[in-house]
Amino acid sequence: MAPPSAAVAVALLVGGILLLFAGYSPLKAYAVMWTGAFGSLNNLAETLLKSTPLILIGSGLAVAFRSGIWNIGAEGQLYAGAVAATLAGIVFTGLPAFLLVPLVLMAGMLSGAIWGGLAGFLKVRFGASEIVTTIMLNFLAIIATSYLVTGPMIEAVGKFPQTAQIADAARLPRILLPTRLHVGFLLSLGVAVATYLLLFKSSRGYALRTVGISPDAARYAGINVGAGLLAAMAISGGVAGLAGAVEVTGLTFRLYQEISPGYGFDGIAVALLANNNPIGVIFTGILFGALRSGSEVMQMNAQVPSVLVSVIQGVVLLSAAALGVFRITQTNNQEE
Amino acid sequence: MDPLVIVSFLAAVLAATWRLATPFIYTSLGEVFSERAGVLNIGLEGVMLIGAFTAFSITFFTGSPVWGLAAAMAGGLTCGLLFAFLTVSLKANQIVVGAAFNLVGLGLTSFLYRSIFSGRMETAREYASFSPLEIPLLSRLPFFGEALFQQNLMVYATPFVVLAGAFVLYRTAFGLSVRSTGEHPRTVDAAGLPVGLIRYASVLIGCALAAVGGAYLTVAHTNQFNEGITSGRGFIALAVVVIGRWSPWGAFFISLLFGFFYALQLRLQAVSGITIPYQFLQALPYLLTLVVFVTLRKRADAPSALGVPYKSS
Amino acid sequence: MHKRRLHNFFTVKNNLWHLVLISLGLFLSALAGGCSGGAEKRDDSDVFKVGLLSPGPVNGQGWTQIAYEALLKIEKELGAQISYVEVEQSPALFERAFRDYASQGYQMVLGHGFEFQDAALAVAKDYPDTWFFISSSKIHEGNVVGVDSDSSQPFYLMGIAAAKMGRGAGLIGGVEIPPITNAFIGFTNGVRSVNPDFPISTTYLGSWTDAAAAKEAALSMIAEGADFIIPDADAAGSGVYQALNETGPGYWSFGIYNDYTSQAPNNMMGNYFNDYGQGLVNIARQVRAGNFETQSNLVFGVKDRDVIWVEFEEGRASAEVLESVEKAIEGIIAGSINTLAPIR
Structure with missing residues (x-):
């Protein structure tokens, strides 16, 4: 069995049937999609740009899921990170780049960690299901962002619902001119490797995974389960917040109402498809980035609605689930 | 303020409350069954969308909202069958399948809507729907006549459906086995009852009712479909189940409470002189959910086997 | 337990291996594609090509639909090759879409919303032969030109009708953004020009899709005594027409951007038409001929009678109302009426 590749094949088949049904040529549509994702240097760069937040979020979520805590809130944590990064990028305009860039990224990471940690706290302290609280925190972060960019943080000129642009010195350098690919992509690879090392090559990671496999066994082994869950939420939230900061400093340079097209939700799929292994996340992240990026071009050049990519x-x-890719990540944290 | 003004204000808010609460009521009642049996379905939003679209298109082609509703239930049952097959038979991760349902629900309904209805948008918006039924005399009652006795059938049905749900869950052998399956599947298994079958049934009930909740939006409350018309209601229903303590009547009243917030925020905005940012009012249900977790303090009465696939040994 | 671990170990490896294979395949063909990319270019430089970046589904009502219909009109009237893309609401993706169109030799690309402005500016320098038009923007920088439909003007006219004929007005907006708030300012100014004490209430839904919420908002305004309820909320707006249709005659609305009479035949005072397409065809014709130039951003208003106009239904508004509306149109064109004058 070859679960992940089979899952992709099944999905493309289902997509192909839908395309036929709607009167498009599946082969032509997929060919265009392929070219759109990888057919030129620029397309490749755009695919990697879309993969960047997915790899970041997916790596963080791998830590959470391995620790047995279901963080569905990466979308909200990304927003929290984007807000803080924007704020830092607007306020500290006087600093040089080598100070400002780390500061802005740290601000995003911290803010995401707090937003994620909040759900962890509610879980550990009050037994609140993190699945429900993180979904609620998603909505709250998105609504709060909408309030901030239409109210207190709205740009001074123009009065459109967006903030002012962040300082030039806060922007991430580009690494593959003339494309837009920026250093954030390399950062995401670094984070993936770091979370891999944390999870699989450190004693802390071993403790976290033990908590994920069996909280009772972990407790028996003297591991502080509550602290572990809190740490897992803070790490995954922090990395998602970093993804928000990277979007702002690498691409948009300011905050809008809808800064993410659902990266936080795609990130869940990216982590799970990679079996919660951060190194695998690099590949599944690029796969999902390519699907999104390719579907846009498919719509432009073959007029196929890009909503197909969601299907x-x-x-x-679904097919990966059916093929048993995720069975091992099943944990019984709900008993916690 | 003049008490009469306040009463009529409340009466109008109340009428809207019930209508806005109805999709939450159906969807959360179904999810109560599903979760009571130990299966968490975070894909409600997707199932609602599928119900909304199926009801819309079948009503459009047959001219009958009753057929539309029936088709939506069939669609919901199909979703339920798939969900149960993956999570119960194959023991796939429930979160993954739920997340996938949300993706597929939005993508599929949008794609089909465009493939089937594009170019016919204008006509597609006019078709029969469940319209308000006035109950003679009672609907003329001052103030609360409209709230209570001028609604459509799907709204009137809600307390009866919840009553039936509560009866099944607490007063029948099936209900008992559902509740036990969510708490101690192993005991249920040892007693010779089919854990898998019970979960299948609960998931089917859950998805069918979620589809009805979605259908309500397109054939009862309004008579139109647009992409993403559920606007996050499936996620609110998840919160309703938790705050309602996994009980049918809890789900009913918490749905009404959320419906009330929804109605109130729409109404407060329209009253001049009140200048709260509308985002604050929108955030209320979500904030409330978090507050409930903190104030209830004691651990939520979640079914203890919620989210855990059952492997007979 | 031990067995399960072992199994995990292999599954992880196994999955990873497949992912590596897939990715390797992707990268190899990417390289291949990158090398052969140049050969694919066909010489179709004589074709007039127009692209659209739509902020939402092109079949959504209202705002997103008018741009799509404009695109179709350009195709029909000018024989242009057209293309559109629904970019998800994420500004990070816009730049790519602009660049893709421009690099394929599109002479004209429309970003339908102010949010496309930054991305167009970033791309435009590299493609001086492409005109970038941005809806509801006031920009004018090189080949990036804002094109605005001043909805405050038709809303001003609706305000006059409401204040002359009704008891109170309700405005239901999708999200609080300048195109919507400006329209509502226009409405308020129109109302004030007739009766400064006429009650107006405003509600924002925070959504462009939630028709149920729009319907309830309309019903609650009716309960408060309003009899002119006007939406500006795209697809959600038809919930308002449905509320009026169910409430019965004597309550009025206007179709926004298009003819919505069929949704509430007894309740339409009229329709505000925005034939953005006609406006853009006029521009596109010049772009195709290669003689388009402008000294400023472009604003369509009631002065462009083939682009923006309000059509009243037969026999619903009195001659006196229609006359005041005509007079207001003249005033707006002459500049003696400022529909965007600050309220209070």
Whole structure:
């Protein structure tokens, strides 16, 4: 069996049937999609740009899921990070780049960690299901962002619902001119490797995974389960917040109402499809980035509605689930 | 303020409350069954969308909202069958499958809507729907006549459906086995009852009712479909289940409470002189959910086997 | 337990291996594609190509639909090759879409919303032969030109009708953004020009899709005594028409951007038409001929009678109302009426 590749094949097949049904040529549509994702240097760069937040979020979520805590809130944590990063990028305009860039990224990471940690705290302290609280915190972060960019943080000129641009010195350098690919992509690879080392090559990671496999066994082994869950939420939230900061400093340079097209939710799929292994996340992140990036070009050049990509991504997950990719990540944290 | 003004204000808010609460009531009642049996379905939003779209298109082609509703239930049952097959038979991760349902629900309904209805948008918006039924005399009652006795059938049905749900869950052998399956599947298994079958049934009930909740939006409350018309209601229903302590009547009243917030925020905005940012009012249900977790303090009465696939040994 | 671990170990490896294979395949063909990319270019430089970046589904009502219909009109009237892309609401993705169109030799690309402005500016320098038009923007910088439909003007006219004929007005907006708030300012100014004490209430839904909420908002305004309820909320707006249709005659609305009479045949005072397409065809014709130039951003208003106009239904508004509306149109064109004058 070859679960992940089979899952992708099944999804493309289902997508193909839908395409036929709607009167498009599946082969032509997929060919265009392929070219759109990888067919030129620029397309490749755009795919990697879309993969960047997915790899970041997916690596963080791998830590959470391995620790047995279901963080569904990466989307909200990304927003929290984007807000803080924007704020830092607007306020500290006087600093040089080598200070400002780390500061802005740290601000995003901290803010995401707090937003994620909040759900962890509610879980540990009050037994609140993190699945429900993180979903609520998603909505709250998105609504709060909408309030901030239409109210207190709205740009001074123009009065459109967006903030002012962040300082030039806060922007991430580009690494593959003339494309937009920025250093954030390398950062995401670094984070993936770091979370891999944390999870699989450190004693802390071993403790976290033990908590994930069996909280009771972990407790018996003298591991502080509550602290572990809190740490896992803070780490995954922090990395998602970093993804928000990277979007702002690498691409948009300011905050808008809808800064993310659902990266936080795609990130869940990316982590799970990679079996919660951060190194695998690099590949699944690029796969999902390519699907999104390719579907846009498919719409431009073959006029196929890009919503099709949601179906394809969903079916990838479903068939991977059916093929048993995720069975081992099953934990019984709900008993916690 | 003049008490009469306040009463009529409340009466109008109340009428809207019930209508806005109805999709939450159906969807959360179904999820109560599913979760009571130990299966968490975070894909409610996707199932609602599928119900909304199926009801819309079948009503459009047959001219009958009753057929539309029936088709939506069939669609919901299909979703439920798939969900149960993956999570119960194959023991796939429930979060993954739920997340996938949300993706597929939005993508599939949007894609089909465009493939089937594009170019016919204008006509597609006019078709029969469940319209308000006035109950003679009672609907003329001052103030609360409209709130209570001028609603459509799907709204009137809610307390009866919840009553039936509560009866099944607490007063029947099936209900008992559902509740036990969510708490101690192993004991249920040892007693010779089919854990898998019970979970299948609960998931089917859950998805069918979620589809009805979605259908309500397109054939009862309004008579139109648009992409993403559920606007996050499936996620609110998840919160309703938790705050309602996994009980049918709890789900009913918490749904009404959320419906009330929804109605109130729409109404407060329209009253001149009140200048709260509308985002604050939108945030209320979500904030409330978090507050409930903190104030209830004691551990939520979540079914203890919630989210855990059952492997007979 | 031990067995399960072992199994995990292999599954992880196994999955990883497949992922590596897939990715390797992707990268190899990417390289291949990158090398052969140049050969694919066909010489179709004589074709007039127009692209659209739509902020939402092109079949959504209202705002997103008018741009799509404009695109179709350009195709029909000018024989242009057209293309559109629904970019998800994420500004980070816009720049790519602009660049893709421009690099394929599109002479004209429309970003339908102010949010496309930054991305167009970033791309425009590299593609001086492409005109970038940005809806509801006031920008004018090189080949990036804002194109605004001043909805405050038709809303001003609706305000006059409401204040002359009704008891109170309700405005239901999708999200609180300048195109919507400006329209509502226009409405308020129109109302004030007739009766400064006429009650107006405003509600924002925070959504462009939630028709149920729009319907309830309309019903609650009716309960408060309003009899002119006007939406500006795209697809959600038809919930308002449905509320009026169910409430019965004597309550009025206007179709926004298009003819919505069929949704509430007894309740439409009229329709505000925005034939953005006609406006853009006029521009596109010049772009195709290669003689388009402008000294400023472009604003369509009631002065462009083939682009923006309000059509009243037969026999619903009195001659006196229609006359005041005509007079207001003249005033707006002459500049004696400022529909965007600050309220209070």
